[in-house]
Amino acid sequence: MTFELTKEYLEHIQLAIEERDETTLRADMAELYPADISSILYELEPDRAHYLLNLLDQQVGADILANLDPAVRLDLLETFSSAELAPLINEMDSDDAVDILNEQPIRIREEVIALLEDREQARFILDLLHYDEDVAGGLMQKELVKINVNLTVNACIEEIRDQTEDVEKVYSVYVVDDADVLLGLVSLKRIVLARRNAKIADIYTRDILFVETYRPVEEVAEIMQRYDLDAIPVVNVQGRLLGQITIDDVVDVITEQADEDIQAISGLSGEVEEDDNxxxxxxxxxxxxxxxxxxxxxxxxxxxxxxxxxxxxxxxxxxxxxxxxxxxxxxxxxxxxxxxxxxxxxxxxxxxxxxxxxxxxxxxxxxxxxxxxxxxxxxxxxxxxxxxxxxxxxxxxxxxxxxxxxxxxxxxxxxxxxxxxxxxxxxxxxxxxxxxxxxxxxxxxxxxxx
Amino acid sequence: MTFELTKEYLEHIQLAIEERDETTLRADMAELYPADISSILYELEPDRAHYLLNLLDQQVGADILANLDPAVRLDLLETFSSAELAPLINEMDSDDAVDILNEQPIRIREEVIALLEDREQARFILDLLHYDEDVAGGLMQKELVKINVNLTVNACIEEIRDQTEDVEKVYSVYVVDDADVLLGLVSLKRIVLARRNAKIADIYTRDILFVETYRPVEEVAEIMQRYDLDAIPVVNVQGRLLGQITIDDVVDVITEQADEDIQAISGLSGEVEEDDNxxxxxxxxxxxxxxxxxxxxxxxxxxxxxxxxxxxxxxxxxxxxxxxxxxxxxxxxxxxxxxxxxxxxxxxxxxxxxxxxxxxxxxxxxxxxxxxxxxxxxxxxxxxxxxxxxxxxxxxxxxxxxxxxxxxxxxxxxxxxxxxxxxxxxxxxxxxxxxxxxxxxxxxxxxxxx
Known part of the structure; x- marks a missing residue:
């Protein structure tokens, strides 16, 4: 059921790219998940990968770029102008957008941010650029759904409708006070089951786990794993809600840590893959x-x-x-x-x-x-x-x-x-x-x- | 914010257990998350841990038992009668229940299953006992929310209300046909935002990823990681929906694999901890x-x-x-x-x-x-x-x-x-x-x- 890249299929794609056969490529790519398209991109020359990526729906292209191996991504993005990169960055979760921009030279970073159509995304990115990548602030995304504690379930559903344009997966709705201080959360399940006119104040869960922006990522991973969390809110020292960290990012942290340990034990002084030069x-x-x-x-x-x-x-x-x-x-x-x-x-x-x-x-x-x-x-x-x-x-x-x-x-x-x-x-x-x-x-x- | 066990606190708990001071213990434990209570149990003699566990709310006790280190759990459960274990098994997700019962001698396993009040849970467990622990069937839980494709959103919400008594976290609602064959899913977000009289058939997502019961767990982990999934449905060869695997179980698989690799590289022939005897x-x-x-x-x-x-x-x-x-x-x-x-x-x-x-x-x-x-x-x-x-x-x-x-x-x-x-x-x-x-x-x- 899952896709496996064969030599024959790759040759077929290579040929279609050479012939600039957009119809075939679009039809073929429409059948694949973003992660599968990535495995094809890994095998293409950067300018061919660039051509293929540009044929895709922008959201799919952004998804792929966000999850590509950083070394491959760096080569690929050298073939992109800032004007080509900006719309893709526009579509990404803010944490992924920042990771990619951090790999780019400052000039390109600033050009792309200036070119972003979604000014909220630009503000998100500027906020996140402050943080080191090894603390909670550097792992969090700004996209989340939050609701004021004084509202009703009905108002909450409207908020979800407004706010989830940007939010790919909703884990829960965070509850804040007028000063944006995190008070607790309401699970989506609870919202589905609650009466429409119930007050959020009466149904939300208090005493939830959160992390401060400066917590090391290993600690965040440990907490999320220990308490079986799918997402954890990130706050500043005043307790104001700044963002959230989702489990998929933490899975990456865990995998990376394990790779680093094995590397260290094996006496490899840095990351390298068997098929590198x-x-x-x-x-x-x-x-x-x-x-x-x-x-x-x-x-x-x-x-x-x-x-x-x-x-x-x-x-x-x-x-x-x-x-x-x-x-x-x-x-x-x-x-x-x-x-x-x-x-x-x-x-x-x-x-x-x-x-x-x-x-x-x-x-x-x-x-x-x-x-x-x-x-x-x-x-x-x-x-x-x-x-x-x-x-x-x-x-x-x-x-x-x-x-x-x-x-x-x-x-x-x-x-x-x-x-x-x-x-x-x-x-x-x-x-x-x-x-x-x-x-x-x-x-x-x-x-x-x- | 997160709990850290100190020697002083442990002594305080030990003393309270000695004095059978239920009030203090209940009050103290009420302030802790299950994972934190576990860290205390690790430091107690089995019969003291038994006493403490019995003071807790049954759901909390079940949670703790489900996540305890298997070696510690084995010692602890030797102090439990089947009649004491059954109500805890009753409250657990079926996958955790099966893991624990598989560690027990056959006699106890059968006694506990016979004593389960929730007969659905007993059936779930009997179903899952067939599977090896290294395939998808051995990792899945039977608890999930599913809905027939011919129903409306309103009926779906009622189904969620009925079915989620057992289901701790709802990731999405699976859509099946009359023969229970998996057709797709509806995210909770979609349900929240849909009109109440909309038909499931019109709003559900087709072409979703799933795994068969016989897939190796490493493959399941790889698929969920590659496609960033929080949960994946498990089907039999006829495509009938049998259960689901959630990301927290997969995180455990990933961590275990990494531990096994490091163990193998380091020349340790089996699992052991630094503080074992x-x-x-x-x-x-x-x-x-x-x-x-x-x-x-x-x-x-x-x-x-x-x-x-x-x-x-x-x-x-x-x-x-x-x-x-x-x-x-x-x-x-x-x-x-x-x-x-x-x-x-x-x-x-x-x-x-x-x-x-x-x-x-x-x-x-x-x-x-x-x-x-x-x-x-x-x-x-x-x-x-x-x-x-x-x-x-x-x-x-x-x-x-x-x-x-x-x-x-x-x-x-x-x-x-x-x-x-x-x-x-x-x-x-x-x-x-x-x-x-x-x-x-x-x-x-x-x-x-x-």
Missing amino acids: IWARSRVQLPWLVAGAVGSLLAATVINGFQSQLSKIAALAAFIPIIGSTGGNVGIQTASLIVQSLADTSGLSTTLSQRLLRAFLVAIINGLVVGLMAGTYTFLIGEPRLFWVVGLSLLAVVMLASFMGTITPLLLNRIGINPAVASGPFITTANDLIGIGVYFTIAELLLAEV | IWARSRVQLPWLVAGAVGSLLAATVINGFQSQLSKIAALAAFIPIIGSTGGNVGIQTASLIVQSLADTSGLSTTLSQRLLRAFLVAIINGLVVGLMAGTYTFLIGEPRLFWVVGLSLLAVVMLASFMGTITPLLLNRIGINPAVASGPFITTANDLIGIGVYFTIAELLLAEV
């Missing part, structure tokens, strides 16, 4: 690879300092991989658990000493298991004198990596860096280096002959 | 640690086979860490990009050969950079004869790791395993092992004297 991919992969290489070369320097011991007991080298990878794996696991617990704000927060104690106890169990495994292996390769060196080193490495995995994300979080970075190559490399140091030091202490 | 944590961490250790001990066996070369050129050991960690890092990065591209179903899908070619080209750039870095380092430590060995090995390792990182998630995905596993310790260890093999083989080939 090879330079873009390399640019995003190299920073952590180089950082990792520097760490490993430091480890190499440590190992090199023990050359004489290595030439006497070559088997010492055999355990370098297990020391390095166990430290790395434990570090990632522990850091991930901490990152997860930082995201969960329900319940009491844990103190640092509680966290460290738990990490320490888990590390003893895990360290003993892995240490015994590797210790047993020393017998298998006929190097029993390495039993204690390898076993104790692994126990120490697991404990150190657990400590680092606990402390690093907490520190990063405190200084405002995404703590998931601590699960990435950074911690792996650091643990690798520490592990090697511990291993050779223990070897030197325990093996009299080296 | 140390045995639970160890059980989840150990499988991949042990698997990693086995891999590293295989690498140790390889290194051990080159003992004589190592005793002659001890500096060879110094490069073991960079070979291992570079392979691991490149593998994770590449696998993550592939996993990400698998999740993105818009646009044309890429062929395997296109993917491999891109991975190959990026690997050449990255391999040359890291190889040159390590090559330069051989001069710094006075071992220039290792330049080509180390440089070429790293180039080869980066290329092999890119290949593995591309192919493994695709294979896992094909056989139905979460491809994010390929970014975890599995691929890291595999690359570590392969890297060591390549390194010593190249060393043997290039260094005549070893």
Whole structure:
């Protein structure tokens, strides 16, 4: 039932664009949802995408543009004049309009705003341009339906009729006083069921959840998810109703956050897609690879300092991989658990000493298991004198990596860096280096002959 | 504005529970949202949580139970008799009721269903128990508002009045024919604004999106996100309307998926929280640690086979860490990009050969950079004869790791395993092992004297 883009269909569209076959294109596009047309635009050259977009109904074009991937949108809009862009911006929800204008150079931004036919939309956009994109103000849209508390249901229905021209989906009607201060809301269901002459004051719900403009978007997402809200009103410090944030925008925030975390853990220093060009991919992969290489070369320097011991007991080298990878794996696991617990704000927060104690106890169990495994292996390769060196080193490495995995994300979080970075190559490399140091030091202490 | 649980407040509640001070507890709980009461329940012993839950309004209690963490809920419900559970299940949306009953032993499940006062709810639950939890049928709720296409707006409002007793949030009214086949929907906004004697047939929206009961939940989440839907109707193969899936359930699916991915990448073999007991944590961490250790001990066996070369050129050991960690890092990065591209179903899908070619080209750039870095380092430590060995090995390792990182998630995905596993310790260890093999083989080939 849902649309899937095939190569054949894409070729058919490409051909129709080449032949400027407006009839075919209009008929084809009329059968698709905006999101499906987007998937076609992704595969077209910017000027062809431009041609296709211009054939569409303006509301549909605005919808598509609002939901396009920002990188693709940037390329596409380079082919648009301000006069072509303005009518599309006119049709959008104010939050989407601001997102797009913020990507454009100031000159174009100002031209487009000046060209907007809907002066209310222009005012909305100017209001929203103040806010950072990572606070509630930057996520909200100005479009909403509100009603004065002193009116009746009948008047409310008329208000809805007037105000919903602009409002795509109505979640509920916000109730305000004469100074526009948010008092509560009435659900549409309630309005449908109420007597026409009932007073809003008698039927509205007080004590509703709201957020202030300066709340971080992650907090807004958390609140909407925790309380299962479809929309949340945004107010200023005086409690005046300024806008609302809808669940679809929050779903995007949640998805983006998850992507960022996975990126950080995977050691990608920025957003990139698998099918981006090879330079873009390399640019995003190299920073952590180089950082990792520097760490490993430091480890190499440590190992090199023990050359004489290595030439006497070559088997010492055999355990370098297990020391390095166990430290790395434990570090990632522990850091991930901490990152997860930082995201969960329900319940009491844990103190640092509680966290460290738990990490320490888990590390003893895990360290003993892995240490015994590797210790047993020393017998298998006929190097029993390495039993204690390898076993104790692994126990120490697991404990150190657990400590680092606990402390690093907490520190990063405190200084405002995404703590998931601590699960990435950074911690792996650091643990690798520490592990090697511990291993050779223990070897030197325990093996009299080296 | 939002509630945050403090230690003092928790102690106050604990004391009130001990003293069986119902007045205080009822007054305190009346001021909180269900989600906030949940955060208190998380911190209480099961029998105290039971006592508190029983003091609440049944609808609130049902809400809380529906949204509790399953592990906590399981402990809590062990203190409930079937007769105590039934009235709560009675008040829930059918999808939540089924989730809870599915966690219970069959005997309790059947007792509770037999005890339900609302026989419609019992029928709903029996219907839903058929479905797996990972398909649309397992995510849907039976509660919805539907109307026959031949009725008027006035009749529709009466239907809403009758049907919404059970329905918490009304997203839209589904329009069906006499055989209950889904035809379309009417938004509440449209109903509010329509004339009371207008016919539904004249105002409803046709061609709406729906899903069949057997669609995987990931697909449902993707569709609702792509098309910005608040709810989607679920139909059977004959097109009969069976239920609906609402956005809050899908948000949970999206969050769970992201958590699962991060878990897989971090090498945690199952769900666990940072503050779970140390045995639970160890059980989840150990499988991949042990698997990693086995891999590293295989690498140790390889290194051990080159003992004589190592005793002659001890500096060879110094490069073991960079070979291992570079392979691991490149593998994770590449696998993550592939996993990400698998999740993105818009646009044309890429062929395997296109993917491999891109991975190959990026690997050449990255391999040359890291190889040159390590090559330069051989001069710094006075071992220039290792330049080509180390440089070429790293180039080869980066290329092999890119290949593995591309192919493994695709294979896992094909056989139905979460491809994010390929970014975890599995691929890291595999690359570590392969890297060591390549390194010593190249060393043997290039260094005549070893």
